[in-house]
Amino acid sequence: MCMIGKPAPAWTSGAYVNGAQKTVSSADFAGKWYVLYWYPLDFTFVCPTEIKGFQALLSEFADDGIGVVGASTDSFFSHQAWFADRSIFPDEITHPVLADTNHSVSRAFDVLKEEAGIAFRATVIVDDKGIIRSINVNDTQVGRSPSETLRTVQGFMAGGLCGADWKKGDSFVA
DSSP states (O other), rough: OOOOSOOOOOOEEEEEEEEEEEEEEEGGGTTEEEEEEOSSSSSSSSSHHHHHHHHHHHHHHTTTTTEEEEEEOHHHHHHHHHHOTTHHHHOOOSSSSSEEEOOOHHHTTTOEEEEEEEEEEEEEOOTTTEEEEEEEEOOTTTTOOOHHHHHHHHHHTTTOOOOOOOTTTOOOOO
């Protein structure tokens, strides 16, 4: 089912938030643009490249008022142990990472690989009115580009026709 142009499902989940266990929900992003990205599993090899990529661009997302939320079906304790490994994550992970252990958020956005009990690599962009503007889903073996996600959100926020490789500040397609 295509969710583009429809209201994003309401969601609530336990999360790793800058080292602490907290509850995060879609209500926390009411009136704001946000990106919700899923990765399959902690303690794997492609996933940290994406998490570190989103973390590295966090200030650029924040400059445009865009929230960033990671998610997997792992527990808070798994996130906590993995993110503490400085050989993998030399810098703190400060954006929320959902611990969707009951799979409710993954199911709500139809990104759960049911037979494996893990999420696909998925990225959802939700606008400030709570409408889904973009969904990108990859199978588990190929990572995404956080900079392309940022460019895409900036394009939607710019409000014009943005051609391939458009960047914030560029002219719109006539």
